[in-house]
Amino acid sequence: xxxxxxxxxxxxxxxxxxxxxxxxxxxxxxxxxxxxxxxxxxxxxxxxxxxxxxxxxxxxxxxxxxxxxxxxxxxxxxxxxxxxxxxxxxxxxxxxxxxxxxxxxxxxxxxxxxxxxxxxxxxxxxxxxxxxxxxxxxxxxxxxxxxxxxxxxxxxxxxxxxxxxxxxxxxxxxxxxxxxxxx
Numbered sequence: 001x002x003x004x005x006x007x008x009x010x011x012x013x014x015x016x017x018x019x020x021x022x023x024x025x026x027x028x029x030x031x032x033x034x035x036x037x038x039x040x041x042x043x044x045x046x047x048x049x050x051x052x053x054x055x056x057x058x059x060x061x062x063x064x065x066x067x068x069x070x071x072x073x074x075x076x077x078x079x080x081x082x083x084x085x086x087x088x089x090x091x092x093x094x095x096x097x098x099x100x101x102x103x104x105x106x107x108x109x110x111x112x113x114x115x116x117x118x119x120x121x122x123x124x125x126x127x128x129x130x131x132x133x134x135x136x137x138x139x140x141x142x143x144x145x146x147x148x149x150x151x152x153x154x155x156x157x158x159x160x161x162x163x164x165x166x167x168x169x170x171x172x173x174x175x176x177x178x179x180x181x182x183x
Contacts, residue, residue: 002061004041004054011040011061012114018061019114020173025049025057081105081132081139081146082153087165088135090156095121095137102131102138105154105167107145115148117167 002011002018008027012019026047038046040061044054083091091103100121110116122140125131130146132139141149152169 002040002058002065004058005039008038008040008043013109015061015065017114018064021057021061021064025060080151081134081141081149082151083134083137083139084153084155085135086158087154087156088137090165091137102140104140105145105149106142107148119165 002015008022011022025044027043040058041054044057045051049057095101095103098121100123102122102125104118104120104122106118106120107115108118125140126142128143129140130143132141139154148171149167149169150171152167152171155166155168157164157166
């Protein structure tokens, strides 16, 4: 049950399926540092809502939570993760520099939209990992993350507007302006 006294950070971590609803009511700071300390009541009232409006939002959040107790994007686990040529080239360089065997891509709760991508170098797969081998790169993905990444494309951008890996995910219903999180 979502309550007034839960911090925004707790709500996002425990119930990422309600992030879109929070953003719809004007709470766009779900991933900022203040959300870890600020309660829903403080956040909503700080955005000019009355006590009655706070109650209505919390009721709506609990209704969304009840409709979607588990976030599931409905894509098959059989769909693969695609690496662009630029991503593969950069990953080969980084994996070699790190002395690793492959790259782990994981979806974790957090960010502005409910989930964010985590990257790390790996020496070996975990027991249940999905292993994607493509363009001489090995990518390790846990099954839960793979269900959210199925059909996604990993690219590497190097330009005036930033440098880094970018995931284009067909399973994301929305993403944040920062480009690092999705829901």
